[in-house]
Amino acid sequence: MNKDPLFERWREAGWQRRLTPAEQEQLAEWLAEHPEAQSEWADEANLNELLEALPNAPLASNFTARVVEAAQREAAAGDWARVGSFSFPGVRWWTRWLPKTALATVLLGAGLISYLHLQAARRAEWAESLTTVAQLPLVPGPEVLKDFDAIAALSTAPAADEELLRVMR
DSSP: OOOOOOHHHHHHHHSSSSSOOOHHHHHHHHHHHHGGGGGHHHHHHHHHHHHHHOOOOOOTTTTHHHHHHHHHHHHHHHHHHHHHHTTTTTHHHHHHHHHHHHHHHHHHHHHHHHHHHHHHHHHHHHHHHHHHHHHSSSOOOOGGGGHHHHHHHHHHOOOOHHHHHHHHO
16 A cells, blocks of 8 residues: 555545546656556546445435434443443543552551651650659758758858969969
8 A cells, every 4th residue: 555645635535526637637647656556546446436336325214313322322332331441531540649649648657657656755765754753852851951051151162362363474
């Protein structure tokens, strides 16, 4: 078969109507340049003539109603076939996003469990430190305050000797 778009255009025009004299002239020139397509064009022309010679088949009186009914049946069958093969637009969207959504859910769940585990570990540490602090006496007894004056006198440091500091410089 010849795949030249010009040849295909003449061929399709020949199926629908007779070629005009100008088209026949152009076709003859083209066929002279492409002798390999002459036999194919001769077959096409003969077939078109034979088909034109055939009488038109009479149509049934309910032809239109039967065509519409068949189209509706095909459409209904096609809808059910699409349901089975997941070709509805919503189903197509769902099947495309399902793996991504599942992965995101797993990662989010793992992150949440990890966070909760970390919080539980911190709370356990806080509870342990609070238990340790709770075991210490809260307020020292009055025995600590008995020697307060002597401790307060020790904590006051004498003033720096200014004269000694000047000599050392």
